[in-house]
Every structure is written in structure tokens, then in C-alpha cells.
Amino acid sequence: MKKAKEYAWKILPELLNTEGISGNCGKVAAFMAKKLKDIKAGFEMTQKGGVIIKLKGKNNKKVRLLTAHADTLGGMVKKTGGDGRVFIVPVGGVYPYSVEGEYVTIETVKDLRYRGTVVHNNPSAHVNKTLSTEERNFDNISVRLDEKVKNADDVKKLGIDVGDYCYFDPRVEVTKSGFIKSRHLDDKAGVAALFGAIDYFIRTKEVPAYETWFYISVAEEVGNGTISKLPQNCFEIVAVDMGALGSGQTSDEYTVSICAKDSSGPFDYELRKKIVGLAEKNKIPYKVDIYPMYGSDAAAALRTGIDARHMLFGPGVDASHSFERVHRDSLDATTELTIKYILAE
Numbered sequence: 001m002k003k004a005k006e007y008a009w010k011i012l013p014e015l016l017n018t019e020g021i022s023g024n025c026g027k028v029a030a031f032m033a034k035k036l037k038d039i040k041a042g043f044e045m046t047q048k049g050g051v052i053i054k055l056k057g058k059n060n061k062k063v064r065l066l067t068a069h070a071d072t073l074g075g076m077v078k079k080t081g082g083d084g085r086v087f088i089v090p091v092g093g094v095y096p097y098s099v100e101g102e103y104v105t106i107e108t109v110k111d112l113r114y115r116g117t118v119v120h121n122n123p124s125a126h127v128n129k130t131l132s133t134e135e136r137n138f139d140n141i142s143v144r145l146d147e148k149v150k151n152a153d154d155v156k157k158l159g160i161d162v163g164d165y166c167y168f169d170p171r172v173e174v175t176k177s178g179f180i181k182s183r184h185l186d187d188k189a190g191v192a193a194l195f196g197a198i199d200y201f202i203r204t205k206e207v208p209a210y211e212t213w214f215y216i217s218v219a220e221e222v223g224n225g226t227i228s229k230l231p232q233n234c235f236e237i238v239a240v241d242m243g244a245l246g247s248g249q250t251s252d253e254y255t256v257s258i259c260a261k262d263s264s265g266p267f268d269y270e271l272r273k274k275i276v277g278l279a280e281k282n283k284i285p286y287k288v289d290i291y292p293m294y295g296s297d298a299a300a301a302l303r304t305g306i307d308a309r310h311m312l313f314g315p316g317v318d319a320s321h322s323f324e325r326v327h328r329d330s331l332d333a334t335t336e337l338t339i340k341y342i343l344a345e
């Protein structure tokens with residue numbers, strides 16, 4: 001168990017430093033494929049670019065499916081301003097306040113890469129009187145390219161065009177006190193926990209209770225992640241995705257957060273009781289919580305009409321979709337609960 005937790009903790013910064021925005025996850029998919037080959041885990045890729053790892057169980061008549069998503073938030077070029085500024089629109093739930101000041105890379109369709117910073121259109125405090133009071137939106141903040149550009153034509157000559165992807169720097173930092181702060185912990189922390197579990201079963205040769213699928217989706221942030229390739233004999237679907245922290249929430253950064261209900265409705269009551277029971281029995285620190293503004297790939301999967309019980313648990317992530325942070329305690333608890341769940345009848 002210790003090694004599985006170490007594996008998850010070690011792979012997380014590497015995942016965070018690998019680019020992958022919904023709709024453009026080739027690099028993160030290739031990274032995961034390489035890691036799976038390293039630990040000799042068989043896998044297949046979906047047409048959409050997701051990764052599925054299947055493990056045989058003691059009972060192979062039924063499939064248990066665990067899902068996490070490797071796609072993250074980002075931006076896409078909408079237009080170029082007359083002064084050479086590049087305007088972006090959000091991919092997924094990006095708020096202007098959470099990216100103002102961020103360093104970015106714009107990637108063109110011909111794979112050219114340009115650096116820049118998201119700043120206000122008139123960003124100098126010594127010039128703009130209303131800078132501190134203006135509500136931000138994607139019309140008054142834009143990308144200032146680190147190139148000698150004066151107008152839209154200059155930008156076009158660089159090869160930057162409408163539809164190009166814009167990556168926000170993740171700014172990964174691992175602290176001595178056991179935190180990882182970075183963008184995109186949603187849901188790369190969940191992916192790391194699943195990789196910890198995969199590593200555990202490959203390394204120890206322990207056999208899951210049922211055939212188990214690990215489904216790493218690449219379109220959760222845009223609502224259509226784990227909705228294809230679902231095995232019809234799947235009886236339980238568990239999303240391992242971030243716990244939502246904040247005012248009025250019970251979740252924290254040191255426990256695994258078990259979700260009773262999110263915006264899509266309550267999760268399966270019996271499965272929730274089973275998972276809480278596993279946490280209790282194995283002394284895994286946990287919190288049960290309700291997420292007020294949240295959807296997951298577990299609910300997305302159910303909308304396909306599949307007849308399965310569904311649940312959601314994962315590491316508690318502070319300041320979600322913004323300057324996120326998680327503690328190792330929470331990732332450890334998530335990895336352990338994932339493994340205990342896969343072993344449970």
C-alpha cells in the first residue's frame with residue numbers, strides 16, 4: 001500500500017506538467033501510455049483519446065468501472081485585437097479572475113509555440129484609473145504576447161489564428177509540508193490515485209474482486225467524458241474526482257471526500273454506505289459531503305442509460321478551477337480507498 005501511495009504522489013507532478021486541455025489531450029494521453037508500458041499494464045485508447053486499463057477479477061461476469069479525467073481547463077484563441085493582443089475564450093469552467101496575471105503558451109496548428117501573459121487590456125496602474133474596480137471578463141483581459149507585435153497582421157504572421165489552444169502555466173510546486181499546489185489538480189490528482197491503484201495490482205499480483213476497468217477520460221470538463229465504450233455488464237461506476245472545499249463544506253485537504261449528492265442528484269445510497277464502510281473498516285480518514293455546483297463523469301455515464309450504481313469520491317482540492325492545492329494525506333486516503341474498494345466483494 002505504501003508503494004502505491006508513493007507512486008501516486010510521484011506521478012502527480014509529472015501529470016500536472018504535461019499539457020492537456022479538453023479536446024487536445026494527445027500529450028497527456030501519450031504520457032499515460034508511456035507510464036503504463038513502464039509498469040507493464042495493458043491498455044487501449046479510445047477514439048476520443050481516453051485510456052482504458054482492464055484487470056481481470058475473481059468474478060469476470062460483472063465489471064466495476066472507475067473513472068478519472070485527465071483533461072483540464074484552458075483557453076482557445078477567439079480573435080486578435082488591433083494592437084496585437086490575442087483574445088481567448090475559456091475551454092471548461094475558467095473564470096477571468098483565476099487567469100489574470102497567468103503566463104501562457106499558445107500552440108498553433110502547425111505546432112509553433114508562443115509565450116505570453118494574460119493581462120488587462122490597459123494594465124498599468126499608473127495609467128488606468130479604473131483598473132482595480134473593473135469587473136473582469138474575456139473582453140477586457142487578453143494575452144499579451146512576448147513577441148514584437150503591433151497589430152493583428154503581425155500576430156497572423158506568427159501563425160497564430162482562431163482556434164489555437166492556450167495553455168495556462170500550471171505552476172507546480174511541491175512543499176516540504178506535504179502540499180502540491182498547481183492548476184489542474186482537478187482531476188489529475190484523481191488520475192494519480194488510479195495510477196497508484198493500477199501499479200498496486202500489477203506489482204502485487206493481487207486479484208480484484210470483479211473485472212475492473214480504469215477509464216481515464218479526456219472530455220469531462222466539457223461534459224462528455226465517460227459516455228462511450230461502457231461495458232453493458234458494468235454494475236458499479238465510481239468517479240475518482242476532486243472533493244469540493246469551501247464555505248459550508250465538510251471536506252478538507254487531509255481526507256478523502258465521499259460525495260453524497262452533487263448538482264446531478266444523489267449518488268447511489270447502497271454504494272455510498274459500502275464505500276463509507278470500507279473507509280471506516282480500514283481507518284481511512286474521510287468526510288461525506290454535498291457538492292453544490294458540480295458534475296462528474298459518473299453522472300455523465302448514467303445519462304447514457306446504463307443500469308449501474310454510481311458513486312464519487314476523491315481528494316479534497318482547495319480553490320478548484322483556480323489556484324488549486326491538495327495535501328498528500330488526502331491523496332493517500334484516496335489511493336487507499338480506491339484499492340480497498342477494488343478488492344471488496
Ligand SMILES: [Zn+2]
Pocket residue numbers: 069186187220241242
Ligand atoms: Zn473534475
